[in-house]
Amino acid sequence: MQNQKLQISNKTFHSRLILGTGKYSSNTMMQEAHEVSGTQMVTVAIRRIDLKAPPQESMLSYINQDKIALLPNTAACFTVKEAVQTAQLAREALKTNWIKLEVIGDPKTLFPDVAATLEAAKILIDEGFVVLPYVLDDPVACQKLEAIGCQAVMPLAAPIGSGLGIRNPYNLKIILEQVSVPVIVDAGVGCPSDAARAMELGCSALLMNTAIAGANDPVKMALAMRQAVEAGRNGFEAGRIAKKLYANASSPMEGVIQP
Amino acid sequence: MDKLHKIEIQINGESQWLPQDWSLQDLVSELKINPQQVAIAKNLEVIVRSQLKTTFLKPGDQIEIFHAVGGG
Numbered sequence: 427m428q429n430q431k432l433q434i435s436n437k438t439f440h441s442r443l444i445l446g447t448g449k450y451s452s453n454t455m456m457q458e459a460h461e462v463s464g465t466q467m468v469t470v471a472i473r474r475i476d477l478k479a480p481p482q483e484s485m486l487s488y489i490n491q492d493k494i495a496l497l498p499n500t501a502a503c504f505t506v507k508e509a510v511q512t513a514q515l516a517r518e519a520l521k522t523n524w525i526k527l528e529v530i531g532d533p534k535t536l537f538p539d540v541a542a543t544l545e546a547a548k549i550l551i552d553e554g555f556v557v558l559p560y561v562l563d564d565p566v567a568c569q570k571l572e573a574i575g576c577q578a579v580m581p582l583a584a585p586i587g588s589g590l591g592i593r594n595p596y597n598l599k600i601i602l603e604q605v606s607v608p609v610i611v612d613a614g615v616g617c618p619s620d621a622a623r624a625m626e627l628g629c630s631a632l633l634m635n636t637a638i639a640g641a642n643d644p645v646k647m648a649l650a651m652r653q654a655v656e657a658g659r660n661g662f663e664a665g666r667i668a669k670k671l672y673a674n675a676s677s678p679m680e681g682v683i684q685p
Numbered sequence: 686m687d688k689l690h691k692i693e694i695q696i697n698g699e700s701q702w703l704p705q706d707w708s709l710q711d712l713v714s715e716l717k718i719n720p721q722q723v724a725i726a727k728n729l730e731v732i733v734r735s736q737l738k739t740t741f742l743k744p745g746d747q748i749e750i751f752h753a754v755g756g757g
Binding site for chain 1: 696697698699716717718719722723724725726729731733734749750751752753754755756757
């Protein structure tokens with residue numbers, strides 16, 4: 427029995443779970459959750475150094491970069507210019523041309539500005555970036571992002587950090603039919619069954635942060651999410667039965683004891 | 686060269702007086718920052734690591750220094 431691997435751009439991944447590095451109560455807790463989850467890629471944000479704070483150990487020293495690739499994000503960028511500059515800073519600071527592109531359109535919902543995301547993606551692709559855009563569960567936007575050269579699309583399941591689960595599985599199904607790059611569900615997952623559902627639909631991977639970092643026991647939740655992603659993916663690859671309205675006996679109807 | 690002569694620049698939004706002949710490399714060394722883990726922008730333009738030694742500070746420069754932090 428062989429599992430299909432996840433291929434994004436020139437990288438192959440065994441794990442289909444991408445994790446964040448935010449909101450953990452400690453770096454060691456984060457490190458343990460990453461380890462247990464089997465993740466091979468984690469997101470990080472790019473921010474100004476606080477020159478007044480006492481020198482601290484870098485969060486990066488808690489990420490085993492031999493096993494785990496870094497995926498910097500452009501979180502909290504509200505304009506094309508901010509997002510492009512943040513990506514350029516990330517490339518310099520982390521020596522990677524991969525970027526999780528976020529251009530936020532609304533501070534309350536953190537929904538992306540799709541037009542600005544497309545514009546920023548075009549610029550970054552021209553500059554040689556591997557662009558993985560966070561986008562609404564919008565099939566047309568996903569098609570356009572693929573057409574301009576994004577190496578994956580990352581539709582949200584629900585607002586970032588909301589834990590609402592998959593609000594529109596039908597849109598995800600349409601996206602899965604209409605694009606050929608990996609579809610990575612990014613944001614909104616709350617519990618393992620949400621993760622399994624996304625994978626059963628045929629999504630290529632999941633990106634999550636709050637669902638694990640915010641759990642009472644993040645390490646146990648990291649394990650649960652790993653199991654859910656693997657179960658959901660295996661279920662998808664195995665091919666589920668068709669739904670029927672009436673029963674279809676599992677045991678033979680013939681040869682039953684006669685009165 | 687008059688090393689005592691200083692110029693005013695902004696570092697991450699804070700005003701600082703630094704020797705006028707300093708390069709970005711001098712600044713990074715002074716701040717005890719590992720240049721391998723940061724990105725530096727001068728007047729909103731990213732300065733690549735290989736150019737830190739040859740990029741000299743000018744009065745009024747806005748220097749910003751970034752690093753990776755936890756995020757999703």
